Amino acid sequence: MAQDGPILDIRAAQPSFDESGMAPVPVDLRLMPGDCAVIECRDFARATLFADLCSGMIALASGSVRFMGLDWMELGDRQLYALRGRIGRITRRGSWLDLFGTHQNIILQQLHHTTRPTGDVVADAMKLGMVFGFPGLPVTGPGRLSVSDLARAACVRAFLGRPDLLVLEDISDMLPPDASVAFLEAITAARDRGAAVMWFVRHAATWADYRPAVNVHLRLLDEGLFPVRGG
Amino acid sequence: MTAAPVPSDAPGDSPPDSRPGWLMSILERVRPVLARVGRLTRHQVRFVLALVGAAWGVVRESVRPNSWRRTVREEFRQCLRQVVGGGLLSTMVTATLAGLMVVSQAVYWLGFAGMAQMTGSILVSVLVREISPVLVGIILLGRSGMLVLTEIGILTLGGQIRALQAQGMDPFLLLVLPRTFAFMVGGFTLGILFATISLLMGFIITHSAGVITTSVWTFFANVLMAMSSWDFLVIPLKFILVGFFVGLGACMTGLLVDADDTIATLMPRGFARGIMTVLVVNILFSMGG
Numbered sequence: 001m002a003q004d005g006p007i008l009d010i011r012a013a014q015p016s017f018d019e020s021g022m023a024p025v026p027v028d029l030r031l032m033p034g035d036c037a038v039i040e041c042r043d044f045a046r047a048t049l050f051a052d053l054c055s056g057m058i059a060l061a062s063g064s065v066r067f068m069g070l071d072w073m074e075l076g077d078r079q080l081y082a083l084r085g086r087i088g089r090i091t092r093r094g095s096w097l098d099l100f101g102t103h104q105n106i107i108l109q110q111l112h113h114t115t116r117p118t119g120d121v122v123a124d125a126m127k128l129g130m131v132f133g134f135p136g137l138p139v140t141g142p143g144r145l146s147v148s149d150l151a152r153a154a155c156v157r158a159f160l161g162r163p164d165l166l167v168l169e170d171i172s173d174m175l176p177p178d179a180s181v182a183f184l185e186a187i188t189a190a191r192d193r194g195a196a197v198m199w200f201v202r203h204a205a206t207w208a209d210y211r212p213a214v215n216v217h218l219r220l221l222d223e224g225l226f227p228v229r230g231g
Numbered sequence: 232m233t234a235a236p237v238p239s240d241a242p243g244d245s246p247p248d249s250r251p252g253w254l255m256s257i258l259e260r261v262r263p264v265l266a267r268v269g270r271l272t273r274h275q276v277r278f279v280l281a282l283v284g285a286a287w288g289v290v291r292e293s294v295r296p297n298s299w300r301r302t303v304r305e306e307f308r309q310c311l312r313q314v315v316g317g318g319l320l321s322t323m324v325t326a327t328l329a330g331l332m333v334v335s336q337a338v339y340w341l342g343f344a345g346m347a348q349m350t351g352s353i354l355v356s357v358l359v360r361e362i363s364p365v366l367v368g369i370i371l372l373g374r375s376g377m378l379v380l381t382e383i384g385i386l387t388l389g390g391q392i393r394a395l396q397a398q399g400m401d402p403f404l405l406l407v408l409p410r411t412f413a414f415m416v417g418g419f420t421l422g423i424l425f426a427t428i429s430l431l432m433g434f435i436i437t438h439s440a441g442v443i444t445t446s447v448w449t450f451f452a453n454v455l456m457a458m459s460s461w462d463f464l465v466i467p468l469k470f471i472l473v474g475f476f477v478g479l480g481a482c483m484t485g486l487l488v489d490a491d492d493t494i495a496t497l498m499p500r501g502f503a504r505g506i507m508t509v510l511v512v513n514i515l516f517s518m519g520g
Contacts, residue, residue, distance in 0.1 A: 051397075052397065055397055057393075057396060057397060077401065078401075081396070081399045081400065081401045081404075082399060083399070084396070084397065084398065084399030085398070085399035085400075086399075087397075087398075087399070089397055089398065091394060091397065093390050093393070093394055094389045094390050094391055094394065095390075095391060095394030095395075095397070095398075096391070097386065097391055097395070098385075099382060099386075108302060108398070108400070109398045109399065109400065111300075111301055111302050112300060112301075112302040112398075112399070112400050112405070113399060118301070
Protein backbone atom coordinates (compact mmCIF):
# COMPACT_ATOMS: atom_id res chain seq x y z
CA MET A 1 0.00 0.00 0.00
CA ALA A 2 1.50 3.32 -1.04
CA GLN A 3 1.70 5.84 1.76
CA ASP A 4 2.38 9.51 1.00
CA GLY A 5 2.27 10.89 4.53
CA PRO A 6 4.23 9.72 7.53
CA ILE A 7 4.03 6.05 8.40
CA LEU A 8 4.29 6.82 12.08
CA ASP A 9 3.51 10.22 13.54
CA ILE A 10 3.86 10.68 17.28
CA ARG A 11 2.85 14.16 18.40
CA ALA A 12 3.35 15.23 22.00
CA ALA A 13 2.21 11.78 23.05
CA GLN A 14 2.22 11.55 26.80
CA PRO A 15 1.70 7.98 28.01
CA SER A 16 -0.63 7.37 30.89
CA PHE A 17 1.63 6.58 33.83
CA ASP A 18 -1.08 4.68 35.74
CA GLU A 19 -1.61 2.19 32.96
CA SER A 20 1.87 1.80 31.55
CA GLY A 21 4.36 2.87 34.17
CA MET A 22 6.08 4.97 31.50
CA ALA A 23 7.29 8.41 32.48
CA PRO A 24 4.53 10.86 31.54
CA VAL A 25 6.68 13.02 29.29
CA PRO A 26 5.57 14.10 25.83
CA VAL A 27 7.22 12.31 22.93
CA ASP A 28 7.50 13.47 19.31
CA LEU A 29 8.62 11.35 16.39
CA ARG A 30 7.78 11.22 12.71
CA LEU A 31 8.84 8.40 10.41
CA MET A 32 8.32 8.75 6.68
CA PRO A 33 8.33 5.82 4.23
CA GLY A 34 11.88 4.54 3.88
CA ASP A 35 13.07 6.12 7.12
CA CYS A 36 15.19 4.16 9.52
CA ALA A 37 15.28 5.38 13.10
CA VAL A 38 17.83 3.87 15.41
CA ILE A 39 16.80 4.36 19.02
CA GLU A 40 19.45 3.74 21.63
CA CYS A 41 17.98 2.37 24.80
CA ARG A 42 19.84 0.45 27.49
CA ASP A 43 16.71 -0.83 29.15
CA PHE A 44 14.93 -3.66 27.27
CA ALA A 45 11.69 -3.13 29.18
CA ARG A 46 11.62 0.57 28.33
CA ALA A 47 12.20 -0.21 24.66
CA THR A 48 9.35 -2.74 24.71
CA LEU A 49 7.03 -0.18 26.31
CA PHE A 50 7.94 2.41 23.69
CA ALA A 51 7.35 -0.15 20.95
CA ASP A 52 3.96 -0.84 22.55
CA LEU A 53 3.26 2.90 22.50
CA CYS A 54 3.99 3.03 18.77
CA SER A 55 1.70 0.01 18.25
CA GLY A 56 -1.20 1.70 20.00
CA MET A 57 -1.08 -0.57 23.00
CA ILE A 58 -0.55 2.09 25.62
CA ALA A 59 -3.16 4.63 26.66
CA LEU A 60 -2.22 8.27 26.27
CA ALA A 61 -2.87 11.06 28.72
CA SER A 62 -2.52 13.57 25.88
CA GLY A 63 -1.17 13.90 22.35
CA SER A 64 -1.59 11.38 19.56
CA VAL A 65 0.10 8.43 17.89
CA ARG A 66 -0.88 8.01 14.26
CA PHE A 67 0.04 5.00 12.15
CA MET A 68 -0.53 5.38 8.41
CA GLY A 69 -2.58 8.48 9.12
CA LEU A 70 -4.90 6.82 11.64
CA ASP A 71 -4.93 7.73 15.30
CA TRP A 72 -4.74 4.58 17.41
CA MET A 73 -6.94 6.10 20.08
CA GLU A 74 -9.77 6.82 17.66
CA LEU A 75 -10.00 3.32 16.27
CA GLY A 76 -12.37 0.57 17.28
CA ASP A 77 -11.05 -2.82 18.33
CA ARG A 78 -11.39 -4.44 14.93
CA GLN A 79 -9.67 -1.62 13.03
CA LEU A 80 -7.01 -1.44 15.70
CA TYR A 81 -6.12 -5.11 15.42
CA ALA A 82 -6.28 -5.00 11.62
CA LEU A 83 -3.88 -2.05 11.53
CA ARG A 84 -1.43 -3.78 13.85
CA GLY A 85 -1.33 -6.56 11.29
CA ARG A 86 0.71 -4.16 9.13
CA ILE A 87 3.48 -3.93 11.70
CA GLY A 88 6.35 -6.39 11.71
CA ARG A 89 7.73 -6.65 15.16
CA ILE A 90 10.63 -8.29 16.90
CA THR A 91 10.19 -8.30 20.62
CA ARG A 92 12.21 -9.58 23.52
CA ARG A 93 9.04 -10.37 25.41
CA GLY A 94 8.02 -14.03 25.22
CA SER A 95 6.00 -14.03 22.05
CA TRP A 96 5.96 -17.67 20.99
CA LEU A 97 2.81 -19.68 21.49
CA ASP A 98 3.65 -23.18 22.63
CA LEU A 99 0.25 -24.27 21.34
CA PHE A 100 1.63 -24.26 17.80
CA GLY A 101 4.80 -25.25 16.01
CA THR A 102 7.35 -22.52 15.27
CA HIS A 103 6.35 -22.49 11.58
CA GLN A 104 2.74 -21.82 12.55
CA ASN A 105 3.85 -19.07 14.92
CA ILE A 106 5.77 -17.48 12.05
CA ILE A 107 2.94 -17.49 9.53
CA LEU A 108 0.08 -16.95 11.99
CA GLN A 109 -0.05 -13.16 11.56
CA GLN A 110 -0.17 -13.44 7.77
CA LEU A 111 -2.79 -16.16 7.82
CA HIS A 112 -4.90 -14.12 10.19
CA HIS A 113 -4.74 -10.77 8.45
CA THR A 114 -4.56 -11.66 4.78
CA THR A 115 -6.44 -13.82 2.32
CA ARG A 116 -3.29 -14.87 0.49
CA PRO A 117 -3.21 -18.59 -0.25
CA THR A 118 -1.56 -20.50 2.58
CA GLY A 119 0.89 -22.07 0.13
CA ASP A 120 2.15 -18.65 -0.94
CA VAL A 121 2.60 -17.53 2.66
CA VAL A 122 4.49 -20.71 3.49
CA ALA A 123 6.66 -20.35 0.38
CA ASP A 124 7.54 -16.75 1.31
CA ALA A 125 8.28 -17.79 4.88
CA MET A 126 10.54 -20.62 3.68
CA LYS A 127 12.38 -18.24 1.38
CA LEU A 128 12.94 -15.82 4.26
CA GLY A 129 13.85 -18.71 6.54
CA MET A 130 16.62 -19.74 4.18
CA VAL A 131 17.84 -16.15 3.99
CA PHE A 132 18.16 -16.12 7.79
CA GLY A 133 19.99 -19.44 7.88
CA PHE A 134 17.27 -22.06 8.30
CA PRO A 135 17.15 -25.01 5.92
CA GLY A 136 13.44 -24.18 5.52
CA LEU A 137 10.97 -23.50 8.29
CA PRO A 138 11.39 -24.93 11.78
CA VAL A 139 8.39 -27.11 12.58
CA THR A 140 9.25 -28.08 16.14
CA GLY A 141 7.75 -26.22 19.05
CA PRO A 142 9.37 -22.90 19.97
CA GLY A 143 10.25 -24.31 23.39
CA ARG A 144 12.61 -26.80 21.74
CA LEU A 145 14.52 -24.26 19.66
CA SER A 146 17.78 -22.69 20.75
CA VAL A 147 17.91 -18.99 21.55
CA SER A 148 19.70 -18.23 18.29
CA ASP A 149 17.18 -20.19 16.23
CA LEU A 150 14.35 -18.36 17.96
CA ALA A 151 16.06 -15.06 17.04
CA ARG A 152 16.23 -16.19 13.40
CA ALA A 153 12.57 -17.20 13.55
CA ALA A 154 11.68 -13.81 15.06
CA CYS A 155 13.36 -12.11 12.10
CA VAL A 156 11.49 -14.28 9.60
CA ARG A 157 8.19 -13.49 11.31
CA ALA A 158 8.85 -9.74 11.46
CA PHE A 159 9.89 -9.34 7.83
CA LEU A 160 7.25 -11.68 6.41
CA GLY A 161 4.41 -10.14 4.43
CA ARG A 162 5.77 -6.71 3.49
CA PRO A 163 4.95 -4.81 6.70
CA ASP A 164 4.65 -1.00 6.54
CA LEU A 165 6.39 -0.47 9.84
CA LEU A 166 9.12 -2.58 11.38
CA VAL A 167 9.56 -2.25 15.12
CA LEU A 168 12.71 -4.18 15.91
CA GLU A 169 13.85 -4.62 19.46
CA ASP A 170 17.49 -5.44 20.06
CA ILE A 171 18.16 -9.15 19.67
CA SER A 172 21.77 -8.69 18.58
CA ASP A 173 22.94 -10.73 21.58
CA MET A 174 20.85 -13.67 20.37
CA LEU A 175 21.16 -13.40 16.62
CA PRO A 176 24.07 -15.46 15.26
CA PRO A 177 26.67 -13.55 13.19
CA ASP A 178 25.72 -15.31 9.95
CA ALA A 179 22.20 -13.87 10.23
CA SER A 180 23.32 -10.31 10.96
CA VAL A 181 24.03 -9.46 7.33
CA ALA A 182 20.69 -10.94 6.30
CA PHE A 183 19.06 -8.80 8.98
CA LEU A 184 20.57 -5.59 7.60
CA GLU A 185 19.73 -6.59 4.04
CA ALA A 186 16.15 -7.27 5.04
CA ILE A 187 15.93 -3.81 6.63
CA THR A 188 17.25 -2.21 3.46
CA ALA A 189 14.85 -4.18 1.26
CA ALA A 190 11.91 -3.18 3.46
CA ARG A 191 12.92 0.49 3.32
CA ASP A 192 13.33 0.31 -0.44
CA ARG A 193 9.72 -0.72 -0.85
CA GLY A 194 8.52 2.09 1.44
CA ALA A 195 8.43 0.69 4.95
CA ALA A 196 9.63 2.67 7.93
CA VAL A 197 11.95 1.03 10.42
CA MET A 198 12.32 1.66 14.13
CA TRP A 199 15.33 -0.22 15.45
CA PHE A 200 16.10 -0.31 19.16
CA VAL A 201 19.74 -0.93 20.02
CA ARG A 202 21.60 -1.16 23.29
CA HIS A 203 25.10 -0.46 22.02
CA ALA A 204 26.56 1.60 19.20
CA ALA A 205 28.42 -1.49 17.99
CA THR A 206 25.14 -3.18 17.14
CA TRP A 207 24.36 -0.85 14.27
CA ALA A 208 27.85 0.40 13.41
CA ASP A 209 27.82 -1.37 10.03
CA TYR A 210 24.53 0.25 9.13
CA ARG A 211 25.31 3.75 10.43
CA PRO A 212 25.65 5.44 6.99
CA ALA A 213 22.17 4.30 6.01
CA VAL A 214 20.43 5.47 9.18
CA ASN A 215 18.71 8.83 8.90
CA VAL A 216 17.20 9.24 12.37
CA HIS A 217 19.22 8.67 15.51
CA LEU A 218 17.52 8.99 18.89
CA ARG A 219 18.09 8.08 22.48
CA LEU A 220 15.29 6.80 24.68
CA LEU A 221 15.66 7.69 28.34
CA ASP A 222 13.28 7.86 31.27
CA GLU A 223 13.03 11.59 30.61
CA GLY A 224 11.84 11.07 27.05
CA LEU A 225 13.06 10.63 23.50
CA PHE A 226 15.99 12.82 22.46
CA PRO A 227 17.73 13.29 19.12
CA VAL A 228 21.42 12.47 19.08
CA ARG A 229 23.39 15.15 17.24
CA GLY A 230 26.41 14.03 15.29
CA GLY A 231 26.04 10.49 16.54
CA MET B 232 -23.24 37.25 24.54
CA THR B 233 -23.60 35.49 27.85
CA ALA B 234 -20.70 34.10 29.81
CA ALA B 235 -20.66 30.36 30.37
CA PRO B 236 -21.03 29.36 34.01
CA VAL B 237 -17.71 28.58 35.60
CA PRO B 238 -17.69 25.33 37.55
CA SER B 239 -16.36 25.69 41.03
CA ASP B 240 -15.72 23.45 44.00
CA ALA B 241 -16.29 26.23 46.49
CA PRO B 242 -19.19 25.35 48.83
CA GLY B 243 -20.72 28.77 48.49
CA ASP B 244 -21.03 28.37 44.73
CA SER B 245 -22.89 25.06 44.77
CA PRO B 246 -26.67 25.15 44.48
CA PRO B 247 -28.37 25.08 47.87
CA ASP B 248 -29.32 21.50 48.92
CA SER B 249 -32.99 21.23 49.75
CA ARG B 250 -32.44 18.11 51.89
CA PRO B 251 -32.45 18.70 55.67
CA GLY B 252 -29.21 18.49 57.60
CA TRP B 253 -30.08 15.31 59.51
CA LEU B 254 -30.72 13.47 56.26
CA MET B 255 -27.40 14.62 54.88
CA SER B 256 -25.52 13.43 57.97
CA ILE B 257 -27.20 9.99 57.76
CA LEU B 258 -26.32 9.76 54.09
CA GLU B 259 -22.73 10.70 54.86
CA ARG B 260 -22.54 7.95 57.45
CA VAL B 261 -24.23 5.31 55.30
CA ARG B 262 -22.29 6.07 52.13
CA PRO B 263 -19.01 4.33 53.13
CA VAL B 264 -20.91 1.23 54.22
CA LEU B 265 -22.83 1.17 50.95
CA ALA B 266 -19.59 1.67 49.05
CA ARG B 267 -17.99 -1.26 50.89
CA VAL B 268 -20.99 -3.51 50.23
CA GLY B 269 -20.93 -2.44 46.58
CA ARG B 270 -17.23 -3.16 46.26
CA LEU B 271 -17.62 -6.59 47.79
CA THR B 272 -20.63 -7.42 45.64
CA ARG B 273 -18.90 -6.19 42.52
CA HIS B 274 -15.83 -8.27 43.31
CA GLN B 275 -17.92 -11.38 43.88
CA VAL B 276 -20.00 -11.01 40.75
CA ARG B 277 -17.15 -9.73 38.57
CA PHE B 278 -16.62 -13.10 36.94
CA VAL B 279 -20.34 -13.65 36.39
CA LEU B 280 -20.65 -10.25 34.73
CA ALA B 281 -17.53 -10.93 32.64
CA LEU B 282 -19.00 -14.29 31.61
CA VAL B 283 -22.31 -12.75 30.61
CA GLY B 284 -20.53 -10.02 28.64
CA ALA B 285 -18.20 -12.50 26.98
CA ALA B 286 -21.14 -14.77 26.09
CA TRP B 287 -22.79 -11.86 24.33
CA GLY B 288 -19.48 -11.04 22.66
CA VAL B 289 -19.06 -14.59 21.38
CA VAL B 290 -22.59 -14.66 19.97
CA ARG B 291 -22.17 -11.24 18.35
CA GLU B 292 -18.76 -12.03 16.84
CA SER B 293 -19.85 -15.44 15.63
CA VAL B 294 -22.44 -14.01 13.25
CA ARG B 295 -19.86 -11.82 11.50
CA PRO B 296 -18.45 -13.76 8.54
CA ASN B 297 -15.19 -11.84 8.90
CA SER B 298 -14.68 -13.40 12.33
CA TRP B 299 -14.37 -16.91 10.95
CA ARG B 300 -11.06 -16.40 9.20
CA ARG B 301 -8.80 -19.38 8.58
CA THR B 302 -6.82 -19.08 11.83
CA VAL B 303 -10.05 -19.07 13.81
CA ARG B 304 -11.46 -21.99 11.82
CA GLU B 305 -8.27 -23.98 12.35
CA GLU B 306 -8.39 -23.30 16.09
CA PHE B 307 -12.03 -24.42 16.12
CA ARG B 308 -11.14 -27.64 14.31
CA GLN B 309 -8.27 -28.46 16.65
CA CYS B 310 -10.26 -27.71 19.78
CA LEU B 311 -13.30 -29.68 18.56
CA ARG B 312 -11.05 -32.66 17.87
CA GLN B 313 -9.65 -32.38 21.36
CA VAL B 314 -13.02 -31.93 23.04
CA VAL B 315 -14.83 -34.76 21.24
CA GLY B 316 -11.86 -37.08 20.81
CA GLY B 317 -10.56 -36.50 24.32
CA GLY B 318 -13.95 -36.91 25.96
CA LEU B 319 -15.26 -39.79 23.86
CA LEU B 320 -13.93 -42.69 25.92
CA SER B 321 -14.78 -41.04 29.24
CA THR B 322 -18.28 -40.35 27.99
CA MET B 323 -18.77 -43.93 26.85
CA VAL B 324 -17.51 -45.41 30.12
CA THR B 325 -19.50 -42.98 32.28
CA ALA B 326 -22.62 -43.50 30.17
CA THR B 327 -22.25 -47.27 30.49
CA LEU B 328 -21.95 -47.04 34.25
CA ALA B 329 -24.84 -44.60 34.50
CA GLY B 330 -26.92 -46.88 32.29
CA LEU B 331 -26.13 -49.88 34.44
CA MET B 332 -27.05 -48.07 37.63
CA VAL B 333 -29.94 -45.82 36.71
CA VAL B 334 -31.75 -47.71 33.95
CA SER B 335 -31.48 -51.15 35.41
CA GLN B 336 -32.51 -49.95 38.86
CA ALA B 337 -35.37 -47.84 37.52
CA VAL B 338 -36.71 -50.64 35.34
CA TYR B 339 -36.38 -53.20 38.12
CA TRP B 340 -38.03 -51.16 40.85
CA LEU B 341 -40.76 -49.69 38.66
CA GLY B 342 -41.61 -53.21 37.50
CA PHE B 343 -41.56 -54.39 41.10
CA ALA B 344 -43.97 -51.60 42.06
CA GLY B 345 -46.22 -52.38 39.13
CA MET B 346 -45.46 -49.06 37.43
CA ALA B 347 -43.55 -50.39 34.46
CA GLN B 348 -45.54 -48.14 32.12
CA MET B 349 -43.77 -45.15 33.68
CA THR B 350 -40.32 -46.43 32.81
CA GLY B 351 -39.97 -44.18 29.77
CA SER B 352 -40.96 -40.96 31.47
CA ILE B 353 -38.85 -41.67 34.56
CA LEU B 354 -35.77 -42.40 32.41
CA VAL B 355 -36.27 -39.28 30.34
CA SER B 356 -36.76 -36.97 33.31
CA VAL B 357 -34.03 -38.47 35.51
CA LEU B 358 -31.34 -39.79 33.22
CA VAL B 359 -31.57 -37.90 29.96
CA ARG B 360 -32.75 -34.51 31.19
CA GLU B 361 -31.06 -34.20 34.58
CA ILE B 362 -28.11 -36.56 34.97
CA SER B 363 -26.68 -36.55 31.43
CA PRO B 364 -26.03 -32.78 31.14
CA VAL B 365 -24.34 -32.68 34.56
CA LEU B 366 -22.09 -35.66 33.88
CA VAL B 367 -21.28 -34.49 30.35
CA GLY B 368 -20.48 -31.04 31.74
CA ILE B 369 -18.11 -32.56 34.30
CA ILE B 370 -16.44 -34.68 31.61
CA LEU B 371 -16.04 -31.62 29.38
CA LEU B 372 -14.62 -29.63 32.24
CA GLY B 373 -12.20 -32.32 33.40
CA ARG B 374 -11.00 -33.58 30.02
CA SER B 375 -10.84 -30.35 28.06
CA GLY B 376 -11.88 -27.35 30.13
CA MET B 377 -8.96 -27.60 32.52
CA LEU B 378 -6.60 -28.04 29.58
CA VAL B 379 -7.91 -24.90 27.91
CA LEU B 380 -7.73 -23.03 31.20
CA THR B 381 -4.11 -24.05 31.71
CA GLU B 382 -3.11 -23.22 28.14
CA ILE B 383 -4.66 -19.77 28.12
CA GLY B 384 -3.61 -19.07 31.72
CA ILE B 385 0.03 -19.84 30.89
CA LEU B 386 -0.15 -17.64 27.80
CA THR B 387 -1.57 -14.76 29.83
CA LEU B 388 0.92 -15.13 32.66
CA GLY B 389 3.82 -15.45 30.20
CA GLY B 390 2.87 -12.30 28.29
CA GLN B 391 2.17 -14.18 25.05
CA ILE B 392 -1.38 -12.88 24.98
CA ARG B 393 -0.02 -9.34 24.88
CA ALA B 394 2.41 -10.38 22.16
CA LEU B 395 -0.55 -11.73 20.17
CA GLN B 396 -2.24 -8.37 20.53
CA ALA B 397 0.93 -6.65 19.34
CA GLN B 398 0.72 -8.73 16.16
CA GLY B 399 -2.85 -7.59 15.67
CA MET B 400 -4.51 -10.80 16.75
CA ASP B 401 -7.43 -10.40 19.10
CA PRO B 402 -7.18 -13.20 21.70
CA PHE B 403 -10.94 -13.15 22.04
CA LEU B 404 -11.33 -13.84 18.33
CA LEU B 405 -8.43 -16.25 18.02
CA LEU B 406 -8.85 -18.26 21.23
CA VAL B 407 -12.15 -17.62 23.01
CA LEU B 408 -14.59 -17.64 20.07
CA PRO B 409 -13.47 -20.89 18.39
CA ARG B 410 -12.91 -22.76 21.63
CA THR B 411 -16.29 -21.78 23.05
CA PHE B 412 -17.98 -22.97 19.86
CA ALA B 413 -15.95 -26.17 19.86
CA PHE B 414 -17.11 -26.86 23.43
CA MET B 415 -20.68 -26.09 22.42
CA VAL B 416 -20.64 -28.55 19.51
CA GLY B 417 -18.68 -31.04 21.62
CA GLY B 418 -21.19 -30.74 24.47
CA PHE B 419 -24.07 -31.53 22.15
CA THR B 420 -22.25 -34.45 20.50
CA LEU B 421 -21.09 -36.05 23.73
CA GLY B 422 -24.44 -35.37 25.41
CA ILE B 423 -26.48 -37.16 22.76
CA LEU B 424 -23.93 -39.97 22.76
CA PHE B 425 -24.13 -40.21 26.54
CA ALA B 426 -27.92 -40.37 26.57
CA THR B 427 -28.02 -43.00 23.83
CA ILE B 428 -25.32 -45.23 25.32
CA SER B 429 -26.68 -45.06 28.85
CA LEU B 430 -30.18 -46.01 27.73
CA LEU B 431 -28.80 -48.76 25.51
CA MET B 432 -26.63 -50.22 28.24
CA GLY B 433 -29.54 -50.12 30.68
CA PHE B 434 -31.67 -51.94 28.16
CA ILE B 435 -29.02 -54.60 27.51
CA ILE B 436 -28.59 -55.33 31.21
CA THR B 437 -32.28 -55.44 32.04
CA HIS B 438 -33.08 -57.42 28.92
CA SER B 439 -30.40 -59.98 29.64
CA ALA B 440 -31.67 -60.25 33.22
CA GLY B 441 -35.17 -60.87 31.91
CA VAL B 442 -36.67 -57.77 33.50
CA ILE B 443 -37.62 -56.35 30.09
CA THR B 444 -38.91 -58.57 27.35
CA THR B 445 -39.62 -55.96 24.69
CA SER B 446 -37.30 -55.27 21.75
CA VAL B 447 -34.76 -52.47 21.82
CA TRP B 448 -36.87 -50.54 19.32
CA THR B 449 -39.91 -50.73 21.56
CA PHE B 450 -37.80 -49.64 24.52
CA PHE B 451 -36.48 -46.58 22.69
CA ALA B 452 -39.93 -45.88 21.24
CA ASN B 453 -41.32 -45.86 24.80
CA VAL B 454 -38.61 -43.42 25.87
CA LEU B 455 -39.33 -41.14 22.91
CA MET B 456 -43.07 -41.32 23.49
CA ALA B 457 -42.51 -40.26 27.08
CA MET B 458 -40.73 -37.10 25.92
CA SER B 459 -42.77 -33.93 25.70
CA SER B 460 -42.16 -31.28 23.05
CA TRP B 461 -40.43 -29.21 25.77
CA ASP B 462 -38.03 -32.10 26.34
CA PHE B 463 -37.10 -32.17 22.66
CA LEU B 464 -36.12 -28.53 22.99
CA VAL B 465 -34.61 -28.40 26.44
CA ILE B 466 -32.44 -31.52 26.37
CA PRO B 467 -30.31 -30.53 23.35
CA LEU B 468 -30.32 -26.95 24.61
CA LYS B 469 -28.92 -28.07 27.95
CA PHE B 470 -26.09 -29.97 26.27
CA ILE B 471 -25.34 -27.00 24.05
CA LEU B 472 -25.38 -24.43 26.85
CA VAL B 473 -23.41 -26.58 29.27
CA GLY B 474 -20.70 -26.95 26.62
CA PHE B 475 -20.85 -23.27 25.73
CA PHE B 476 -20.46 -22.04 29.29
CA VAL B 477 -17.86 -24.62 30.33
CA GLY B 478 -15.71 -23.59 27.36
CA LEU B 479 -16.30 -19.89 27.82
CA GLY B 480 -15.72 -20.07 31.58
CA ALA B 481 -12.41 -21.90 31.10
CA CYS B 482 -11.22 -19.39 28.48
CA MET B 483 -12.26 -16.36 30.53
CA THR B 484 -10.72 -17.69 33.74
CA GLY B 485 -7.47 -18.15 31.81
CA LEU B 486 -7.62 -14.67 30.35
CA LEU B 487 -8.61 -12.89 33.56
CA VAL B 488 -5.68 -13.97 35.70
CA ASP B 489 -4.15 -11.62 38.22
CA ALA B 490 -0.46 -10.77 38.20
CA ASP B 491 0.17 -12.84 41.34
CA ASP B 492 -1.71 -15.89 40.06
CA THR B 493 0.00 -19.20 39.36
CA ILE B 494 -1.28 -22.40 37.84
CA ALA B 495 -1.68 -23.70 41.39
CA THR B 496 -4.18 -20.94 42.17
CA LEU B 497 -5.74 -20.89 38.75
CA MET B 498 -6.76 -24.53 38.42
CA PRO B 499 -8.83 -24.91 41.60
CA ARG B 500 -10.56 -21.63 40.80
CA GLY B 501 -11.30 -22.74 37.26
CA PHE B 502 -12.60 -26.11 38.44
CA ALA B 503 -14.90 -24.56 41.04
CA ARG B 504 -16.22 -22.05 38.53
CA GLY B 505 -16.76 -24.80 35.95
CA ILE B 506 -18.73 -26.99 38.34
CA MET B 507 -20.81 -23.98 39.39
CA THR B 508 -21.48 -23.15 35.75
CA VAL B 509 -22.63 -26.69 34.97
CA LEU B 510 -24.93 -26.79 37.97
CA VAL B 511 -26.35 -23.31 37.44
CA VAL B 512 -27.23 -24.03 33.79
CA ASN B 513 -28.95 -27.27 34.80
CA ILE B 514 -30.79 -25.76 37.74
CA LEU B 515 -32.04 -22.83 35.68
CA PHE B 516 -33.48 -25.20 33.09
CA SER B 517 -34.92 -27.51 35.71
CA MET B 518 -36.67 -24.57 37.35
CA GLY B 519 -37.88 -23.39 33.96
CA GLY B 520 -39.22 -26.84 33.12
